[in-house]
Amino acid sequence: MTERIVVVGAALLDGGRLLAARRSAPPELAGRWELPGGKVEEGETPEAALVRELREELGVETEAVERIPGEWPLKAPYVLRVWTARLLPGSADPKPLQDHDELRWLAPEEIWDVDWLDQDVPAVREVVARLDAGAR
Numbered sequence: 001m002t003e004r005i006v007v008v009g010a011a012l013l014d015g016g017r018l019l020a021a022r023r024s025a026p027p028e029l030a031g032r033w034e035l036p037g038g039k040v041e042e043g044e045t046p047e048a049a050l051v052r053e054l055r056e057e058l059g060v061e062t063e064a065v066e067r068i069p070g071e072w073p074l075k076a077p078y079v080l081r082v083w084t085a086r087l088l089p090g091s092a093d094p095k096p097l098q099d100h101d102e103l104r105w106l107a108p109e110e111i112w113d114v115d116w117l118d119q120d121v122p123a124v125r126e127v128v129a130r131l132d133a134g135a136r
Contacts, residue, residue, distance in 0.1 A: 007074060008050045009035035009082040009120065011127040012062065012094070017105040018127060019094060020114050021057070024101040033114040035082060035123060036100070050083055058094040058103070062087055068126045074119050082123040084130070108132070 012019040012035075021036040023029040038053040040046050047064035054062045068082040087094075096103050104114065111128055 003077065004079045005077050006040045006046055006049075006071075007037060007078050007080050008040060008046050008053065009037040009080050009123060010050050010054055010062070010064075010085040011035055011068065011082055011123075012054065012058075012060075012085045012087070013065075013131075014087060014105065016131065017107050018111060018124075018131070019058075020104050020106055020116070021096065021100040022102040022104075022114075023099060023117070024096075025099060029117060031115070032117045033104075034117045034120045035127075037082075039078075046081060047083065050085060054085065054094075057096075057098045057100065059092055059097050060087055060094050061091040068123060068130065070122070070126060072119055072122050080119055080123060082127065084127070 020033045022033050036057050040049040050064045062085045064083040064085050066084045072080040074080050094103050
């Protein structure tokens with residue numbers, strides 16, 4: 001069996017809002033929205049990869065908070081695992097530095113206003129369920 005390569009996604013939360021990032025590349029994904037993140041490098045923990053990817057893609061300092069249960073298949077051999085994350089005090093505001101051309105903070109009622117990538121939809125559903133549970 002081929003070894004799976006983990007791609008980490010960040011459910012970056014700020015005051016109950018979720019950050020969505022619009023892909024600028026590759027062409028087949030451009031214009032659709034995703035949870036920012038990327039591949040875990042050899043010898044790196046998923047949490048460290050998440051922090052690194054958010055620094056590279058968005059120019060922010062963050063910390064991984066909690067893994068969202070589940071993993072979702074991407075194009076083989078990749079699988080998506082998602083963590084909630086938060087901005088560290090004093091971090092810059094997120095900017096689309098790599099792979100994205102727009103960022104949007106979505107309030108809970110706006111989460112489905114963007115065209116999420118198909119593979120991110122189940123993960124976003126899990127994040128929304130956690131947000132809903134936390135709001136009660």
